[in-house]
Amino acid sequence: MxxxxxxxxxxxxxxxxxxxxxxxxxxxxxxxxxxxxxxxxxxxxxxxxxxxxxxxxxxxxxxxxxxxxxxxxxxxxxxxxxxxxDGYTDNHGHFYCTNCEEVYDFSLEGCAVPDSLHGFQMEEFDVRATGLCGSCKQKN
Ligand SMILES: [Zn+2]
Ligand SMILES: [Zn+2]
Missing domain, CATH: 1.10.10.10 (Winged helix-like DNA-binding domain superfamily/Winged helix DNA-binding domain)
Incomplete structure (x- = not known):
């Protein structure tokens, strides 16, 4: 920007x-x-x-x-x-690396709302994952 x-x-x-x-x-x-x-x-x-x-x-x-x-x-x-x-509030997921403690964004493209929530009104859709990022995984 x-x-x-x-x-x-x-x-x-x-x-x-x-x-x-x-x-x-x-x-x-x-x-x-x-x-x-x-x-x-x-x-x-x-x-x-x-x-x-x-x-x-x-x-x-x-x-x-x-x-x-x-x-x-x-x-x-x-x-x-x-x-x-996070100043970016568009729908995206977060991956938290438990080693370097960085938070990485990822796209939620292809992430569908499950059928079981049909008829619900979704206000927030949060996807959070944890583990090791690529470079921390290589170091281990
Ligand atoms: Zn890491
Ligand atoms: Zn983010």
Whole structure:
């Protein structure tokens, strides 16, 4: 994404999520769009603190909470029940590597909703897998 793409995306998503644009919200959301690494709240805080030393961790927690409730940010839980953040809320699965603790995205193409759920209203479709990623498997 180019600079202006990111800015346009942020403005559009904030207005569709019906939340006000504040500098903190913009910087957290922007960080998540630019770093598709499923960071922890701590990691986001440490990265943003460099340019904004007055930032508090409470502000980050509150901001993440607002963005999550507005549907802009998705929370991914790892094995240790650690909360990781994802600025990409389109349907995709997550693979958690128990060795390097990275969270990898994967496409859910071809993943069909089972017949037994016919007539249900699906609001969220989460697919989570754990194990060893390719490079960790090779090292073992
Ligand atoms: Zn790994
Ligand atoms: Zn993801």
């Amino acid at each position: 180019t600079e202006s793409d990111i800015v346009q995306t942020i403005i559009r998503r904030f207005s569709s999520g019906d939340i006000r644009l504040t500098p903190q919200r913009i910087s957290v959301y922007r960080y998540l769009l630019e770093n598709r690494t499923h960071p922890t709240v701590d990691r986001v805080f440490n990265a943003l603190k460099i340019e904004n030393p007055s930032l508090s961790k409470t502000t980050i927690y509150n901001t993440v909470d607002t963005l999550t409730k507005a549907g802009l940010v998705r929370v991914v839980r790892t094995n240790e029940d650690e909360v990781r953040l």
